[in-house]
Amino acid sequence: MKCEASALLDERREQVHRTGQGPIDMACNRDSLAGAVSQRACVFCGSRVVLYPIADALHLVHGPVGCAVYTWDIRGALSSGPELHRLSFTTDLQETDVIFGGERKLEAALDELIDRHGPKAAFVYSTCIVGIIGDDLEAVCRRMEEKKGIPVIPVQSEGFKGNKREGYNAACKALFRLVGTGDTSRISGISVNILGDFNLAGEIWIIREYFRRMGVEVVANITGDGRVADIRRCHGAALNVVQCSGATLDLAKMMEEEYGIPYIRVSYLGIEDMAESLYAVADHFSEADSDISRRTSELVKEELDLLMPRLQEFRRDLEGKRVAIYVGGAFKAFSLIKAFRHLGMQVVMVGSQTGTEEDYRELEAITDPGTIIVDDSNPLELSAFIKEKDVDVFVGGVKERPIAFKMGVGFCDHNHERKESLEGFVGMYNFAREIHASAMSPVWKFVPRREVRNA
Amino acid sequence: MLKPNYVSTTNACKLCTPLGAALAFRGVEKSVPFLHGSQGCATYMRRYIISHFREPMDIASSALGEKHAVYGGAPNLKKGLLNVMKKYQPQVIGVATTCLTETIGDDVGMILREFRKEFSDLDLPEVVHVNTPSYSGTHMDGWTGAVRAMAEQLVVEKARANGSVNLFGGMISPGDIRALKDIFGHFGLDATILPDISETLDGPALLDYEPIPSGGTPLEAIRHMSGAACSIEFGRCLPARTAGSSLQDRFGVPNVRLGMPLGLRETDRFLEALSEVASRGVPRRYLLERGRLVDSLVDGHKYVAGKRAIVYGEEDLVVGLVAFLSEIGVQPVLAATGSRTGEMVANIERVGGDLREQPQVHEGVDFHEIAEMAGELKPDLVIGHSKGYRYARDWGVPLVRVGFPIHDRFGGQRLRILGYGGAQDLYDRIVNAVLEKKQSGCSVGYGYL
Numbered sequence: 001m002k003c004e005a006s007a008l009l010d011e012r013r014e015q016v017h018r019t020g021q022g023p024i025d026m027a028c029n030r031d032s033l034a035g036a037v038s039q040r041a042c043v044f045c046g047s048r049v050v051l052y053p054i055a056d057a058l059h060l061v062h063g064p065v066g067c068a069v070y071t072w073d074i075r076g077a078l079s080s081g082p083e084l085h086r087l088s089f090t091t092d093l094q095e096t097d098v099i100f101g102g103e104r105k106l107e108a109a110l111d112e113l114i115d116r117h118g119p120k121a122a123f124v125y126s127t128c129i130v131g132i133i134g135d136d137l138e139a140v141c142r143r144m145e146e147k148k149g150i151p152v153i154p155v156q157s158e159g160f161k162g163n164k165r166e167g168y169n170a171a172c173k174a175l176f177r178l179v180g181t182g183d184t185s186r187i188s189g190i191s192v193n194i195l196g197d198f199n200l201a202g203e204i205w206i207i208r209e210y211f212r213r214m215g216v217e218v219v220a221n222i223t224g225d226g227r228v229a230d231i232r233r234c235h236g237a238a239l240n241v242v243q244c245s246g247a248t249l250d251l252a253k254m255m256e257e258e259y260g261i262p263y264i265r266v267s268y269l270g271i272e273d274m275a276e277s278l279y280a281v282a283d284h285f286s287e288a289d290s291d292i293s294r295r296t297s298e299l300v301k302e303e304l305d306l307l308m309p310r311l312q313e314f315r316r317d318l319e320g321k322r323v324a325i326y327v328g329g330a331f332k333a334f335s336l337i338k339a340f341r342h343l344g345m346q347v348v349m350v351g352s353q354t355g356t357e358e359d360y361r362e363l364e365a366i367t368d369p370g371t372i373i374v375d376d377s378n379p380l381e382l383s384a385f386i387k388e389k390d391v392d393v394f395v396g397g398v399k400e401r402p403i404a405f406k407m408g409v410g411f412c413d414h415n416h417e418r419k420e421s422l423e424g425f426v427g428m429y430n431f432a433r434e435i436h437a438s439a440m441s442p443v444w445k446f447v448p449r450r451e452v453r454n455a
Numbered sequence: 456m457l458k459p460n461y462v463s464t465t466n467a468c469k470l471c472t473p474l475g476a477a478l479a480f481r482g483v484e485k486s487v488p489f490l491h492g493s494q495g496c497a498t499y500m501r502r503y504i505i506s507h508f509r510e511p512m513d514i515a516s517s518a519l520g521e522k523h524a525v526y527g528g529a530p531n532l533k534k535g536l537l538n539v540m541k542k543y544q545p546q547v548i549g550v551a552t553t554c555l556t557e558t559i560g561d562d563v564g565m566i567l568r569e570f571r572k573e574f575s576d577l578d579l580p581e582v583v584h585v586n587t588p589s590y591s592g593t594h595m596d597g598w599t600g601a602v603r604a605m606a607e608q609l610v611v612e613k614a615r616a617n618g619s620v621n622l623f624g625g626m627i628s629p630g631d632i633r634a635l636k637d638i639f640g641h642f643g644l645d646a647t648i649l650p651d652i653s654e655t656l657d658g659p660a661l662l663d664y665e666p667i668p669s670g671g672t673p674l675e676a677i678r679h680m681s682g683a684a685c686s687i688e689f690g691r692c693l694p695a696r697t698a699g700s701s702l703q704d705r706f707g708v709p710n711v712r713l714g715m716p717l718g719l720r721e722t723d724r725f726l727e728a729l730s731e732v733a734s735r736g737v738p739r740r741y742l743l744e745r746g747r748l749v750d751s752l753v754d755g756h757k758y759v760a761g762k763r764a765i766v767y768g769e770e771d772l773v774v775g776l777v778a779f780l781s782e783i784g785v786q787p788v789l790a791a792t793g794s795r796t797g798e799m800v801a802n803i804e805r806v807g808g809d810l811r812e813q814p815q816v817h818e819g820v821d822f823h824e825i826a827e828m829a830g831e832l833k834p835d836l837v838i839g840h841s842k843g844y845r846y847a848r849d850w851g852v853p854l855v856r857v858g859f860p861i862h863d864r865f866g867g868q869r870l871r872i873l874g875y876g877g878a879q880d881l882y883d884r885i886v887n888a889v890l891e892k893k894q895s896g897c898s899v900g901y902g903y904l
Binding site for chain 1: 461462463464465466467469470471472473474489492493494495496497498499500501502503505506509510511512513514515516517518519520521523524531532534535536537538539541542543553554555558559588589590591593658660661662663664665666793842845
């Protein structure tokens with residue numbers, strides 16, 4: 001406990017809560033505290049990760065070289081066709097551009113790159129520096145759109161204008177400019193758009209296959225394995241199915257308002273959430289298709305018959321082990337907590353970079369007494385929590401991994417860089433297998449932490 | 456050759472300035488790197504660095520928001536420094552600016568003077584600062600600038616002559632730094648290596664998370680650099696003003712500029728320089744190491760003879776690699792870098808004397824341009840960091856990974872390329888890459904060379 005006290009700055013006390021210890025009143029969605037080494041990124045990052053997977057669009061970062069290289073092919077977002085998204089384009093602003101303005105260079109870059117690659121659309125990301133020097137992205141994009149005959153869309157993602165959530169919003173606004181510009185004839189009445197899935201390690205293909213088996217047409221993937229033409233006509237779908245905390249929720253709301261398309265929020269992680277998501281879609285269409293519920297139940301049953309015995313084997317070893325979760329969006333954390341229950345594991349810490357008050361209240365409701373709930377954490381806090389709770393496995397992203405490993409704790413990458421598909425029923429199996437592989441590795445016998453405990 | 460300004464960049468062959476500075480600041484004992492800018496910069500660079508070193512990398516940020524961009528970042532910089540002091544108890548904080556704070560015009564020197572005055576009642580750490588606008592230069596400029604800033608701002612008095620050697624080794628791997636320490640030791644020399652990331656970015660498994668990883672150049676040792684017998688800095692493409700030149704100008708410490716000790720001749724030069732300072736011959740172990748290296752070059756020369764290589768990365772690394780390739784009979788056909796020091800052509804001519812033909816040399820290029828040139832050059836081999844992987848795969852040739860970042864393989868932080876031992880490791884990897892390519896593409900599948 002002594003360690004915890006020193007790890008936590010006074011100004012961050014309101015962002016940490018323990019389940020069962022008084023009413024939850026989390027401060028969240030605040031600016032990160034200066035000097036606190038937040039794990040968060042920026043507005044640009046938020047919009048970049050949402051739009052990145054659109055594989056036949058040009059993604060041009062208008063800014064200095066760093067913003068583009070640090071986001072070059074960092075997502076495991078796979079494409080079944082074009083792979084333009086995996087290249088890193090930038091105007092690589094130089095000192096003279098900062099002094100005289102970068103518009104000419106931006107225009108020249110768009111001209112050159114659109115001719116070279118023939119993309120179906122171009123997204124132009126604004127960075128901190130562009131916000132400061134005041135380049136008129138709208139005007140440049142409009143000119144290039146006329147000249148090239150493809151949508152050229154500015155993304156207002158200046159890094160300093162908030163945190164990742166604002167970036168999601170900027171991305172949704174950019175996407176919304178595409179929506180409604182394509183032909184919607186010949187779209188089935190039983191059709192959805194998949195929002196908030198980024199096809200990490202091919203996950204969206206698993207989900208699309210489930211929908212196919214249910215008899216549901218998928219109009220657009222937004223944005224994993226995404227195509228511009230699909231997004232242009234996605235307003236013809238009957239339902240938006242939105243995954244993730246907030247990345248594409250704004251888009252779903254805009255589409256509801258403008259086109260009257262209802263949306264439901266889902267999660268494809270874990271057993272219950274995956275099944276419930278499919279049932280929710282089936283329910284939505286049960287009037288139009290009286291057989292869809294039966295097909296869906298059958299699908300779920302088939303998958304579970306395969307999965308459950310295999311999970312039991314992992315559970316035998318994992319029962320009682322302690323888990324810490326620190327992820328970008330809180331929505332994912334809900335699913336993870338449930339997933340760990342199937343493995344008999346105990347979640348002792350859970351946190352997110354961008355959770356809302358509502359998210360944290362929900363976390364408090366579904367976690368065991370004493371569980372640490374934390375918003376916008378940092379390495380010192382996380383390491384103190386790991387130690388206090390004697391964690392066996394940590395679930396997080398690249399920046400959390402070395403913290404866990406340094407302290408001799410198993411780890412599972414559950415962020416946008418992952419290379420294992422963790423969605424769907426097969427994803428639950430992959431997840432359990434990875435957790436098992438890490439938690440049960442003999443290497444932990446040699447790390448100082450376990451040597452001490454076993455001594 | 457430099458490209459005109461109004462051209463886009465595709466898959467850059469460089470990183471931004473503050474990243475180099477943050478890495479360099481990580482190599483000082485009890486030091487915390489700090490970026491003055493918006494939160495994203497620090498987080499992105501942490502992520503990037505972690506993928507290579509597989510070590511924790513805490514970089515603090517002043518986490519500027521919109522109002523700071525308008526009214527100035529001073530309040531957040533001060534608040535951030537205080538928070539870092541509270542949580543990390545550092546001896547040194549290394550502040551690097553970003554494009555944002557450079558452009559809004561924050562005068563960090565002045566803000567830090569105000570900070571010292573405002574909080575003079577506190578036990579303040581040293582705060583070093585460096586200007587690193589990311590629209591000017593590359594990560595190497597950030598690295599070199601941060602090292603110079605440390606020499607200028609931390610070494611302010613003439614220390615008593617101590618006979619030690621200062622080494623400014625450039626952006627080299629922890630593995631290489633450890634080997635260099637051994638070399639100094641075997642010459643009986645005390646050395647201050649600045650920065651020293653050999654432990655801070657390649658540490659052991661621990662019981663607790665260390666807020667600041669152990670290791671790094673001690674502050675006291677840095678202060679004593681003004682009393683050293685000489686400074687050695689690796690890099691033929693360095694700017695005129697460096698940490699070494701600063702110590703020479705201000706304290707009369709002779710500054711010896713050498714190429715990165717890559718391969719036989721550049722390592723010979725380095726060991727000769729040490730011989731001179733130490734007034735003793737090269738220790739037998741290095742004569743043996745050199746002998747074994749030459750022996751292996753003879754053993755393997757036919758496998759690599761005439762192979763055509765594309766080399767890219769930091770300019771001094773590229774110069775060093777060309778020097779080595781020219782010694783082993785591999786023909787570098789293209790030497791490329793994303794930076795623009797303007798020094799690479801002359802230096803490659805200088806080190807590549809044995810080459811039948813000089814390679815094409817290009818500064819300020821990206822991978823798109825490298826790929827365009829490769830079409831005609833028909834390389835057998837690519838030598839550089841991980842970012843060239845997709846190209847090497849397209850061309851069907853092996854990539855021998857050196858430098859930073861190595862994201863797609865294990866052990867980038869332990870790679871050795873310097874000294875005779877490093878050249879040996881690199882040589883073995885080059886020969887084996889060629890052999891593996893030949894073996895996997897051969898219908899016979901020879902299992903015996």
